[in-house]
Amino acid sequence: MSTADPTPVRGVPSPGTAVDEGEPSPATAGAGGTDPERSGATESARTRSGAWRRAEEALAQGWQRSTPKARWVTEKAAPLSRRAAQVNLVQVAAGVAVTALAALLIAVAAQVEWEVGVLSAPLWLFVGAALLAGAVLGPWRGLLAAVLYLVMGLVGAAWAGDGTAAHTDGPWAGVLLTLPLAVLITGWISARHARLRSPVTSGWYFFGWFFFAALAGLVLIYAGGLWTLFDRTAVGGWAVFATMSARFPFDVAQCILVAVIAVGVHRFVPGLLRR
CATH class of the missing domain: 1.10.287 (Helix Hairpins)
Incomplete structure (x- = not known):
């Protein structure tokens, strides 16, 4: 190609061609244009x-x-x-189980009673079962067992149509009303002295305290029963003495049985009365 050849080189504008500076080239538009x-x-x-x-x-x-x-x-x-x-959830579950079992035991024992013929005052086995719950389980779980028994009994009486008035308005209603407090006292005395175990302590020590605990609860139940008896019936002192004379040996025998069973249970399961 000679110097005088007017054909422009590709990509290079000829000297006479005007370049539009305002329109960007494709390369320039792709690189720095405003999209x-x-x-x-x-x-x-x-x-x-x-x-x-x-x-x-x-x-x-x-x-x-x-x-x-x-x-x-x-x-x-x-x-x-x-x-x-x-x-410890296992201990909590075990405590709930033994409390429910004690309430069931009291309910089963309540089905056993003997008439003495004086004022139709039966000999109740559930009193001993309730005191046993306090001596074995301690004050609070024994109290819960007694309350659970009363609730189940009253609900069952209402469900069967017998009504709860026969149990709460009768002459011996004080026995039921004072039962939880009696179990609480029995359990407190038992828990207080069951922890005083030592190598020189004889088994008679624990038997004596368990017997005393059950006897203390029994005295409270007697007081509640006599209170409602005198308040709701017109009875004489001789009739009450005859009734209590027929009841007392049986109830003392229950306290002895409660102490024997409590000593045996705590010997095999020594941690029941611990906090």
Whole structure:
């Protein structure tokens, strides 16, 4: 090609060709041009990042404001959580089971009674069973067993249509009303002295205290029964003496049996009366 050849070289404008500086070339438009779609996406990303930043700041400020309250709640709830961690669920389940079993035992024993012929005052076996629950299970579980027995009995009487008035308004209703308190006292005395075991302590020591605990509960039941008897019936002193004379040996025998069974149970299961 000679120097005088007017044919322009590809990609190089000829000297006489005007170049439009306002219209970008394809390469320039792809590299640094202002694409509307790309600019909109960039603006949306900036908006989202700003929203996240403001949310993080608000969360941090809220946490800083709530930190003292959270610390106070943690300090108050920490002892409860430590106590909950120390609870043995197996022991709790065993305690519930033996309490329900004791209530069932009292209910079964309530089906056994003997008439003495004086004032129609029967000899009740459930009194000894309730005192045994207190001597074996301690004050609180024994109390729960007695209350559960009374609730089951009253609900059963209402369900059968007999009504609860025959049990709560009768002359011997004081026996039922004072039964939970009597079991509580028997259980407290038993738990107090059952922990005083030592190598030199004889078995008669525990038998004596279990017998005394059952006898204390029996005296309270007698007081409640006589209170409702004198309050709701017109009886003489001689009739009451005859009734109590017929009842007392039987009830003392129940207390002796309660002490013997309690000593045997605590010998084989020594942890029943522990906290």
